[in-house]
Amino acid sequence: MTQLPIEPELVVTTALDDTVVVLRLNRPHRLNALNESLVTALETALAEAVREGRRAVILTGTGRAFCAGFDLKEVRDDGGRRQIDAQQRLAEALTSLPIPVIAAINGLAVGAGCEIALACDFLLAGSDAEFSLPEVLIGTGMGGGTSFLLARTVGRVKASDFVLLGEQITAAEADAIGLVSRVVEPDHLEAAAQELASKLASRPPHAIATVKKALFRGLNQTFTESLDAELTEIRAAHFHPESVALMESFRHRSTRT
Incomplete structure (x- = not known):
């Protein structure tokens, strides 16, 4: 078996503050192509973000x-088989994570790269980004739950156009x-992602987790x-201490106006 070269840190983690973390795929010599080691490193980094109490993740x-x-x-x-299993695990990790991933x-x-993006909650694209699912070529x-997510995201007809031709499309x-x-200008991409992450981090985390889970569940x-x-989720969220405080504050504001 060919000996593979030792690679540097596969996922570079940068904490922007106590609530937002950036996870950067780090195999630039292979255009950040996935391998089993990179998937494992990303799974570990996502789990660590949850353990550390982060409220939003930026993946780039x-x-x-x-x-x-x-x-x-x-x-x-x-x-x-191992690559396929790794991709399926990663899709499950991204969609089930209780915090939003941008x-x-x-x-x-391309391919699995497009598919893992589809499993995220927000897709911000630089205007120079290009997407393709060239599996038919x-x-x-398809992997990563794309057979489930793509048509539900863009509709069956547009999904067919994208996947059955396998052609590259622009942002x-x-x-x-x-x-x-x-879509944003390339030099504004990270700033736009950070601005969005900060907004998400300002929302009650239990509500974000509940609504994210509901969106995927409802599919x-x-x-x-x-x-x-929804009835079960609303009842549970209604009595969460942070929800009680937020609703009480809202009632006070409404009374004063």
Whole structure:
């Protein structure tokens, strides 16, 4: 088996303050292409963000790419099974994380790179970003829950156009089909992500966690099931100490106006 080179820190973690942390994929020599080690490092960093009480995470890439998918040049002696399992775990970690994750797309988001961005809560794209899901071009299938998330994000017809052709699209085209939250100038991308993260961090964390969970839960429920689940969630949130304080403050403001 080919000996792989020892790589530097695979995920660079930068705490902006007590509430917001930036996780930067750090394999620029491979356009931040995923391998098992990078996925494990990212899973660890996400879990650590929760343990440290962070309220928002910014996920971005080092260099000129967000992530160029899985590293197909690495030796795989199991038909790619470990890579596939790693990607599925990462998608589950991102979508189930109780804090919001902002994908700041700098440059290329290809294959699994596009797919992990889709599993985030916000997709901010630099105007020079480019997206593609080229699985059909290399004879494979989608991963990371994309078969579930993509059509629910952009609609089945637009999803078919994007995936079945496998062609690269620009940030403006991604914005037009609803794939990204917003597009900003490349030199403003990190500042825009930090501004959004700060806004999210100012919201009650238990409410953010409840609503994020509800959004993903509701993707696969009937309307009646969603109503029942919402009732349980609202009752639980209503009696949370922070909610009680916020509602009391709101009532006082309403009385004075």
